[in-house]
Amino acid sequence: MNHTAALVSLATSIPPYQFHQKQILQAAHDLLADRYPQFETLSSLFANTGIRHRYGVKPIEWYLERRGWPERTQAFLEGAESLFVDVARKAIARADLSAGDIDTVVTVCSTGIATPTLEARVAGKLGLRSDVSRVPVFGLGCAGGVSGLSIASRLAQARPGTNVLLVALELCTLAVRHDELTKANIVAASLFGDGAAAIILRAGDGGATRIEATGEKLWPDTLDIMGWSVDPEGFGVIFQRTIPDFVAEHFGPAVIEMLSRMKLSAGDIDRFICHPGGTKVIAALERALSLDQGTLDHEREVIADYGNMSAPTVLFVLERAIVRGLPARSLLTALGPGFTASCVALRHAA
Structure with a gap:
């Protein structure tokens, strides 16, 4: 089982x-x-x-x-x-x-x-x-x-x-x-x-798409990259640093580190499914993951149709990837306050 x-x-x-x-x-x-x-x-x-x-x-x-x-x-x-x-x-x-x-x-x-x-x-x-x-x-x-x-x-x-x-x-x-x-x-x-x-x-039973492994990475001294401030009027957005630059510099090694803990390598991943923070972030993700420009096409489509919806956005991307056919192994990735990277490896049996 x-x-x-x-x-x-x-x-x-x-x-x-x-x-x-x-x-x-x-x-x-x-x-x-x-x-x-x-x-x-x-x-x-x-x-x-x-x-x-x-x-x-x-x-x-x-x-x-x-x-x-x-x-x-x-x-x-x-x-x-x-x-x-x-x-x-x-x-x-x-x-x-x-x-x-x-x-x-x-x-x-x-x-x-x-x-x-x-x-x-x-x-x-x-x-x-x-x-x-x-x-x-x-x-x-x-x-x-x-x-x-x-x-x-x-x-x-x-x-x-x-x-x-x-x-x-x-x-x-x-x-x-x-x-x-x-x-x-x-x-x-x-x-x-x-x-x-x-x-x-x-x-415990059959299923074509399974969660194979998961991983997270929390960078020290990065609380100011993204988050909320709270005051009498409501939430206020915090963007203190240039997120695309951080992604381009730090995300690739973080993914390799997380994959290593999963007993996987970048070569084992057939498709990256990423949270599309914006077009600059998508381009930075492609550079960080050594992907050809334009590879993250579902991500660009979702950001065009819905904008950045925060947490659910990557699952909209996953929905498109499922409709068009998942490969054997995909890696879902997202970045958020902390500053944190999160990954989920999906194994799909055709």
Whole structure:
């Protein structure tokens, strides 16, 4: 019996409001140009992201008004609960299961605060059992899709035959700020969107795609690269260093190190499936992994269609890779606050 966790199903979901990149640039210009002299220089960021459109839980007019914690939190709870139910139902249906068959729920989210946590708030609506195990995970940011999959796979492996539901959900748009006139805030406004992905895992029986191994790397003295600041108005984005430069310099050796611990080498990987932080990050990933320019095509397509949704984004990329046919071995990778790299090796039997 194979006790490694298998992917039983995968689903993605987006909120109802679509924003075109030019529409967001115009809104940002109207809000910030008069107050922030550097805006015109930085506005080229919107055209250089490779993003065509993104999605949000609120209509664009909502974001044009200044919002504090209470309004942001209310919008988060409403939007996240709706998206959670939608994506979870899709994944459960694709696995030919009912919600009552789910034994463990892992919820990955870093863009809002909810206590009770999201899976508890939607348990009745979904039909989860009263004895379902709940594992909420906060603070992984963009690494959350891969790190969450790693956590969920170990939970499935620990109890063969049980069904583990992973939901990675982020509402990045709710952190938009009018008061912080910084380059980091303009970068965030040019990149981030909302979305959710769900995966069901089970160990102990057949499955074409299995979690072969997982790995993480935490760099020392890198807390300032990416994260949230917290103040009375809400979350504020932290981008203190040039992430593409860090990726180009440090990510390749980190992947080799993690693969070595998995008893694998870069030559064993047929396909890299990466979290696409933005077009510059994708290009840096290709350099770091010694890939031909343009290799990370699914990543570019996802960033164009949805923007950077933080944690779930890499699972949108995985969905495309599955549809088009996985090779024998893939490596999912993501980078996030910490500063952390996370990897999951997938073994696929055709």
